[in-house]
Amino acid sequence: MPLLNGNAKKEEDFAGKKLKSLPNELLQRGGDAVKVDLQRNRLKQISGIAQLNNLTELNLSRNEFTDFPVDIRGLRQLERLYINQNNIKTIPENVFPSLEKLRFLKLSTNRLEKLPQDMNRCQYLNYLNLSNNCLKNLDPLVGLSHLKELYVERNQLAELPDLLFQNSSLTLFKANGNPLRKPPQEVCAGGLKDIQSYFAMLEANAPNVYTVKTMFLGSSMAGKSTLCRSLKQGRPVPVDEADRTVGIEISKVDSEGIRFFFWDFAGQEEYYITHHVFITAQAFVILAINLSSYNMDAQSFKENVGFWIKNLQLKIPDSVVLLVGTHVDQCTNENEVKEKKIHIEEQVKEMLETHTTNLEQQKKNFQEMEDSSSYCDQINQIERLTEYKLKVVDFVPIDCTKQGEIDKLLTRIKNEVLNKATFPSIEQTLPRIYYEVENDIQELLKNDDIAKHGIMNQRALLYELKSRHVTLDDNSLQLILQYLHRIGVIMWYKEIPELADSLFVKPSILISLFKTIVRHDLVQELNKISNAQLKSENALVIQKKKWISDYKDRASLNNVAIRILVRTELKENDITDEELIEEMVGSKKKEGSLLSLLKHFDVCLSTKHNSPLNPKANEFCPKKNWVPSNPIVYEPDACLFPSYLTDNKLVEIKWVSDNTEDLNIHVYFLPEIPYGFFHRLVIRTCSLYSPYWIGKDQCMLCCGDKRFLLRERCDEDSFIEIRCKESELETPEDIQKAWGVIREIMIRLNTLTEQWQGLCLTVHSPCKSNDCEAYFQWNDWQEWLEDTGANKFNIGQEEKLTCPNGHQRRTELLFPRTPDAST
Numbered sequence: 001m002p003l004l005n006g007n008a009k010k011e012e013d014f015a016g017k018k019l020k021s022l023p024n025e026l027l028q029r030g031g032d033a034v035k036v037d038l039q040r041n042r043l044k045q046i047s048g049i050a051q052l053n054n055l056t057e058l059n060l061s062r063n064e065f066t067d068f069p070v071d072i073r074g075l076r077q078l079e080r081l082y083i084n085q086n087n088i089k090t091i092p093e094n095v096f097p098s099l100e101k102l103r104f105l106k107l108s109t110n111r112l113e114k115l116p117q118d119m120n121r122c123q124y125l126n127y128l129n130l131s132n133n134c135l136k137n138l139d140p141l142v143g144l145s146h147l148k149e150l151y152v153e154r155n156q157l158a159e160l161p162d163l164l165f166q167n168s169s170l171t172l173f174k175a176n177g178n179p180l181r182k183p184p185q186e187v188c189a190g191g192l193k194d195i196q197s198y199f200a201m202l203e204a205n206a207p208n209v210y211t212v213k214t215m216f217l218g219s220s221m222a223g224k225s226t227l228c229r230s231l232k233q234g235r236p237v238p239v240d241e242a243d244r245t246v247g248i249e250i251s252k253v254d255s256e257g258i259r260f261f262f263w264d265f266a267g268q269e270e271y272y273i274t275h276h277v278f279i280t281a282q283a284f285v286i287l288a289i290n291l292s293s294y295n296m297d298a299q300s301f302k303e304n305v306g307f308w309i310k311n312l313q314l315k316i317p318d319s320v321v322l323l324v325g326t327h328v329d330q331c332t333n334e335n336e337v338k339e340k341k342i343h344i345e346e347q348v349k350e351m352l353e354t355h356t357t358n359l360e361q362q363k364k365n366f367q368e369m370e371d372s373s374s375y376c377d378q379i380n381q382i383e384r385l386t387e388y389k390l391k392v393v394d395f396v397p398i399d400c401t402k403q404g405e406i407d408k409l410l411t412r413i414k415n416e417v418l419n420k421a422t423f424p425s426i427e428q429t430l431p432r433i434y435y436e437v438e439n440d441i442q443e444l445l446k447n448d449d450i451a452k453h454g455i456m457n458q459r460a461l462l463y464e465l466k467s468r469h470v471t472l473d474d475n476s477l478q479l480i481l482q483y484l485h486r487i488g489v490i491m492w493y494k495e496i497p498e499l500a501d502s503l504f505v506k507p508s509i510l511i512s513l514f515k516t517i518v519r520h521d522l523v524q525e526l527n528k529i530s531n532a533q534l535k536s537e538n539a540l541v542i543q544k545k546k547w548i549s550d551y552k553d554r555a556s557l558n559n560v561a562i563r564i565l566v567r568t569e570l571k572e573n574d575i576t577d578e579e580l581i582e583e584m585v586g587s588k589k590k591e592g593s594l595l596s597l598l599k600h601f602d603v604c605l606s607t608k609h610n611s612p613l614n615p616k617a618n619e620f621c622p623k624k625n626w627v628p629s630n631p632i633v634y635e636p637d638a639c640l641f642p643s644y645l646t647d648n649k650l651v652e653i654k655w656v657s658d659n660t661e662d663l664n665i666h667v668y669f670l671p672e673i674p675y676g677f678f679h680r681l682v683i684r685t686c687s688l689y690s691p692y693w694i695g696k697d698q699c700m701l702c703c704g705d706k707r708f709l710l711r712e713r714c715d716e717d718s719f720i721e722i723r724c725k726e727s728e729l730e731t732p733e734d735i736q737k738a739w740g741v742i743r744e745i746m747i748r749l750n751t752l753t754e755q756w757q758g759l760c761l762t763v764h765s766p767c768k769s770n771d772c773e774a775y776f777q778w779n780d781w782q783e784w785l786e787d788t789g790a791n792k793f794n795i796g797q798e799e800k801l802t803c804p805n806g807h808q809r810r811t812e813l814l815f816p817r818t819p820d821a822s823t
């Protein structure tokens with residue numbers, strides 16, 4: 001079926017035709033064919049393709065190639081080749097030198113273990129996507145002098161070739177998800193400039209260091225702080241119950257050449273909403289379990305072990321977990337310890353196996369679908385998830401009060417981190433200057449050249465550092481500081497405008513500020529606010545009572561209360577600099593930088609108490625600046641913490657009820673919706689659309705005259721439902737607008753998902769007939785999000801879809817565009 005495009009070039013569209021070989025109809029066109037689309041077929045080979053000797057663009061993505069089709073060699077005019085989403089394992093030599101005109105090559109999501117040595121002879125290549133393969137080495141790419149964009153995410157790269165980055169044409173390089181040690185992942189995360197600067201500073205004999213981020217996780221009172229402090233000091237350190245961890249505590253420990261960064265997380269549930277900020281990839285997790293209080297039943301396992309393993313599986317499925325059973329001395333006898341150990345080990349084993357079996361089953365379901373090639377993205381994603389193996393290495397029972405047991409645990413940890421099979425990227429190569437800058441900062445702190453609290457203006461710090469390293473410019477120093485931020489030595493939130501100039505040289509200060517607001521005993525803290533403190537903010541005791549009841553009943557905390565709490569904490573940290581206090585605390589007119597930080601991490605959302613629905617509000621249009629009709633109505637005066645909400649009453653009153661004819665999308669989460677995901681999505685979405693009502697697992701928001709509902713469902717399957725009220729969808733323009741809003745919500749959902757490496761999403765539109773359980777699978781939703789989308793909507797076109805049970809509905813009520821509009 002030849003199509004004529006705008007440039008009058010011949011385009012052949014054979015996408016999604018279940019083809020196993022090239023159709024004669026296509027081959028007969030010979031030199032006339034210029035662009036051929038063969039994506040989503042079942043091709044394993046393409047003999048005869050060389051006859052199409054004028055081809056400039058060929059799309060072979062989402063087929064079944066296991067070998068690279070060498071016949072492509074004959075396509076000397078080829079400029080663009082898509083061969084992503086196949087199962088190609090190798091590419092022979094002598095293919096690329098023939099493809100002299102190739103500029104664009106998409107080879108992502110294959111099984112490539114190495115590249116042909118002559119790949120760099122494809123001289124005009126300027127876009128190359130090799131993400132989602134199994135590559136260990138990029139040397140064959142050195143010499144591609146026109147290469148502009150290079151993607152190598154999620155491969156098995158440990159080192160990157162220095163010479164590749166001397167190539168000045170490179171403008172974009174992405175390498176997330178590799179076990180990198182040279183440069184370390186924390187350098188690569190900064191992008192091309194960071195990598196180039198790293199190599200420029202790297203000496204020939206740069207030292208190799210062992211660095212490991214160790215996170216202490218587990219339920220409250222499990223013994224995390226005890227383990228952390230005892231390991232740090234090399235002796236048993238009793239922790240007073242009153243001295244429980246609030247938020248997170250970080251410390252650096254050097255032990256026989258290994259640099260440990262210990263991150264001690266508070267165990268109470270109130271703090272979980274901040275954990276995502278600090279739980280990062282490639283970590284060693286010490287999961288503490290209090291053996292004396294552990295009951296050998298499903299509930300106890302779930303609370304003390306299962307919850308954490310599940311979260312790690314979703315967030316950082318490549319991490320290593322060491323199970324440590326504490327309080328052994330408080331168990332009745334050795335037998336009890338033994339039985340509990342066996343119980344935990346068996347349950348963990350079963351949990352990991354069920355996870356794998358579920359994924360495999362899901363993959364099989366997709367493979368058995370009639371049109372399985374349209375599910376190849378999902379299949380590939382599941383395959384990737386199955387490759388991630390959360391390593392639960394051992395179970396160590398311990399009595400934290402005994403010196404001998406602390407020593408043994410430390411030895412056990414060291415042996416584990418030095419095991420290359422478990423920690424492939426623990427050994428990192430860094431230019432000396434990186435350590436020197438790190439040490440300089442510590443020295444400046446020690447000599448009181450930096451204030452005790454460690455908050456410093458970045459220009460002032462750069463000035464100090466430059467006086468010690470005269471050859472370094474601002475730019476290189478800033479890149480080093482960003483690296484130190486990524487490994488947690490300092491904190492510098494450059495991306496938050498209010499905080500771009502402030503460096504937190506002691507991360508503990510920032511964490512202690514975090515915990516003034518996010519804490520388990522906040523109500524007590526609010527109660528403690530004195531009359532003098534109230535006066536300083538012109539507040540009354542009656543208001544204080546209202547703050548407390550609002551926090552308890554509606555999970556919202558008044559901004560004045562926040563200012564008082566933060567100010568008190570800063571004073572307790574001996575901060576007297578009024579200007580700095582003002583900046584952190586904020587004022588009635590300007591939000592403090594701490595609040596900006598909490599919002600940046602989706603912990604809370606600015607809100608207005610008792611704000612009524614304003615019928616005169618201007619309509620919100622995505623991508624256009626929204627101007628309030630009356631700004632005072634919208635001026636936020638409190639912060640809402642959706643995770644602390646306990647019911648949906650308000651939302652239910654406003655939404656009233658569902659209707660089967662509502663626009664309705666179900667986003668399914670595999671294996672399940674991560675803890676805190678829904679509320680973070682709600683925070684991200686509601687800051688865009690006002691007004692809104694938020695509940696425990698539902699949220700209603702308005703856009704102009706339309707009402708939308710977000711609902712988390714975890715009954716049998718886990719999914720998030722996005723609805724738009726049917727009564728507000730009268731015209732095709734209404735429907736198009738509603739899809740526009742759904743798209744904005746889904747864009748946020750999709751970006752949030754990237755923070756959980758162990759997740760796979762599928763999207764359905766349920767059939768709208770009463771009691772029908774059928775649904776319409778929506779495969780190209782991600783493409784829709786990438787597109788500008790809006791212009792593809794086929795207003796006025798009557799198209800219908802039929803569900804497997806024979807119910808018909810207009811397409812635009814099920815999907816954002818009709819099939820016709822997508823071609």
Ligand SMILES: Nc1nc2c(ncn2[C@@H]2O[C@H](COP(=O)(O)OP(=O)(O)OP(=O)(O)O)[C@@H](O)[C@H]2O)c(=O)[nH]1
Binds near residue numbers: 328399
């Ligand atoms: N007898 C005994 N006491 C222990 C042991 N491990 C920890 N403890 C005590 O148990 C209590 C709780 O320990 P923490 O280390 O504070 O627990 P945590 O997991 O950090 O608790 P959160 O701060 O609430 O998250 C403290 O009083 C510790 O001294 C142990 O092996 N034996």
